[in-house]
Amino acid sequence: MLRIAVPNKGSLSGPAAEMLHEAGYQQRRESKELRIVDPENEVEFFYLRPRDIAIYVSSGRLDIGITGRDLLIDSGANAEEILPLGFARSTFRFATKPGTATGVEDLVGMTVATSYEGIVAKHLADQGIDASVVHLDGAVETAIELGVAEVIADVVETGTSLRNAGLEVFGEPIMKSEAIVVRRTGADTEEAKVQQFLRRLQGVLVARTYVMMDYDCRVEQLEKAVALTPGLESPTVSPLHNEGWVAVRAMVPAKEAQRIMDDLYAIGARAILTTAIHACRL
């Protein structure tokens, strides 16, 4: 049975459960459940603190886990990323009151408050900056106002939390993060059951980012049309009953669908339709 760690709380937990559900896996019915077995798919899910997931996976007791890239790096665990999942996207940045610092070089002798001590200490050491790091569990934006630190380093998504605390980011982003699948470094994930799990998640990612596009066009316009809709491998082209016309079917990125429909119409394609993809295996 495949043993998988899933975040039990926080920003990662809802979207991770949703993705697993879309991939056809049974998920827990209430938030107090700590583990469930999905016998049909031969998978056991362990609901763990997101911060602990890379550590469990590195111990080898669990085959794979879903966590954040920033949490993986912060943990220093012997685990590696095998698939990015496209949700819980954030950047990790320094921030402070306007006028305090403009770059990481200004941090010498200052104190930085963060929940991600591992990332910050390594970043400062890599840059050769001698600054102190104080660990706080969360709500680090308040640390400056309360005099615990001059600077914070935290997850930024919309920037609302920083604005509300009167803080501004400075310097280059320390890292970009998103939800990821992790395994123990170098672990054998060629096994059929692991590969099947990854293919299912990839199927959800593709279904979320692509739509199916169908249209009719004149044979003379086919090459131009196919250049607009190359598909993943190559589009399907079928003859129509009306001679000189073909029907074309290809997957296109959902974000570009409207622009592609306009461009197809402009070269004479007609009956242009897009439909959602609910699941797929590439």
Ligand SMILES: Nc1ncnc2c1ncn2[C@@H]1O[C@H](COP(=O)(O)OP(=O)(O)OP(=O)(O)O)[C@@H](O)[C@H]1O
């Ligand atoms: N506002 C946010 N937008 C996007 N991703 C976020 C946000 N806050 C945290 N994350 C991401 O979620 C992961 C952190 O998960 P975790 O559950 O520890 O944090 P959380 O959502 O802050 O929950 P909690 O504060 O309850 O601990 C990290 O990968 C982080 O980059």
Ligand SMILES: O=P(O)(O)OC[C@H]1O[C@H](OP(=O)(O)OP(=O)(O)O)[C@H](O)[C@@H]1O
């Ligand atoms: O840029 P924003 O969209 O405002 O998002 C970033 C905020 O979200 C997270 O906080 P969370 O609500 O998880 O609280 P925490 O600080 O206690 O972890 C993170 O720690 C930031 O504070």
Ligand SMILES: [Mg+2]
């Ligand atoms: Mg948080």
